[in-house]
Amino acid sequence: MGFVVTKSKPFLVAPSKPTPRGKLPLSPIDKIQLLRSFLIPSIHVFAHGGRGNDVEIVKTIRQAASEALVLYYPLAGRLVDVEGRDLYVECTGEGVGFVEASVDCSLENANFLEHPSVISLEELAVDHRGWKVTDPPVIMQVTEFTCGGFAVGFTWHHSLADGIGVAQFLNAVGELARGLPRPTIDPVWARGSLLDLRPNISSLPSSTPNLLELECAELNVPLDYINRTKENFFRQTGQSCTAFDVALATIWQFRTRAIGLEPTEPVRVYFAVNVREMLQAQPGYYGNSIFFQTISSTSQEIAEAPTVEIIKIIRYAKGTISTELAKWKKGLLKDSPMQYVDLSYSTLGITYWKNLGFEHVDYGSGKPLWVTVHNEYKFISFCMLGLPYTRKNGVYINGRIVKKEHLEALREEMKLLK
Structure with a gap:
């Protein structure tokens, strides 16, 4: 039996308060060709866990993400690629992409999305094929199941953060969703001072894929x-x-x-x-x-x-x-x-x-x-x-x-x- 995932049109979730504007550098590691070529779509699956029926999880995560972006405001900006030679973040405060979704089954009906999944994983994240550098470098989709369980599809441009960095942001969103006044870890940018490398190191090309x-x-x-x-x-x-x-x-x-x-x-x-x-x-x-x-x-x-x-x-x-x-x-x-x-x-x-x-x-x-x-x-x-x-x-x-x-x-x- 096929289950139907219904999605809203993508929209922007901006920081809940005004944030700094301007240009921020990326580190030489952020700019290596292997990382600047990829957006990574990850899927995070959560059970109902005894939440009250009055909690709207999609709205809760959307609001928490907006609050977290006040501290992680570079993620709400846009990447700027200077003719393949340099890459930096323009802090615009525009926001991250967001999609609200639902599916007409419970997690149990969907075998908790275990392999082989009866719901394609691509349905649980935003399709980023055709992504352009002017598009949001972070995109979220929250899909709610009839049982109250949900999946968070989090897609990010690898030049902005590695896996540990993304987990740090999502943990901050989770803490704010649970009602904490602020995340327990304060984010640090400091990209320009992480490494002292020769300027040409980061722009060497990768091999052409077969x-x-x-x-x-x-x-x-x-x-x-x-x-x-x-x-x-x-x-x-x-x-x-x-x-x-x-x-x-x-x-x-x-x-x-x-x-x-x-x-x-x-x-x-x-x-x-x-x-x-x-x-x-x-x-x-x-x-x-x-x-x-x-x-x-x-x-x-x-x-x-x-x-x-x-x-x-x-x-x-x-x-x-x-x-x-x-x-x-x-x-x-x-x-x-x-x-x-x-x-x-x-x-x-x-x-x-x-x-x-x-x-x-x-x-x-x-x-x-x-x-x-x-x-x-x-x-x-x-x-x-x-x-x-x-x-x-x-x-x-x-x-x-x-x-x-x-x-x-x-x-x-x-x-x-x-």
Whole structure:
């Protein structure tokens, strides 16, 4: 049975009070080509949670967002792209895009939007295809279910904030929705002073993507497998590793086997790392504080290596990040995703969404059932680890990972984990 999502026309939600006007700089990380190319649509699902029937959740979130924008006023402005050479925020106070929506079923009827969802995720967020730099860089859609549950579709331009920064804003909206007089964390902009880099670092182009048609896939690395692998790694090396290390090694190896490249062909994986402490970012800073680290090997080496050996490679690369970041700050690092992004099919991008802060957002009905991302970029092999938050054990993998002709082979590889 198909359920119908009814949406209002998009409108603007402005800050509830006058805010500063003028130009604000972005940091060199905010302006790297990989981030300035994307809007990220995330879906946050909440149960009824015992709220009173007199609470209009859509109106409550809309008002709380308006109040939060007084402090986060740059999000209510517009990005200005200076012929691809520079990017900054013009604080106009125009507001964020907003859509009010409802659906003619309960969350239970919709299987709590668990995969496979009977409601397309794209129905729960605003379609941003065709987005122009003059459009709002932040767009919200709140969809209410007949049971009182709801979904918040939050789409943002990545140059404005990373995942931790967006979670900080949404937590502020949640606190105001619950009646707090002001958010517990004061936001900090401070983009111009975060890094002292040469001006040309941020404007180097990414590679031209192939016109790939990659399929959405949702996979799970079971907790039992993760724990066994961590124990095995410790026995062999005397060192510990993380669930992220195990999941990354697993999906990189299984994907490499599934796509069947020539043995000597290079395969790469790049992943985002939180470097707030390394950059000594102030508490409340919500700009991008991530560094992209790349690992390269050959198809045969990754396809045939024991998992422990791949984890060693990953952990070595993670251990060099502070040094690589220092080189990048001095303009000495070459062939890095911070400057040059390889978007060929032999490359897989990874980001880890657990513990960013989305799991704490509460608009008055409790924390989210789960959070996920609706990835519309079919030409980039990219996935999120740790999403959606579910009751299942393990590390969930969600994204566009392989072409259609390789999807079944990838699923067969994943069956080896059971």
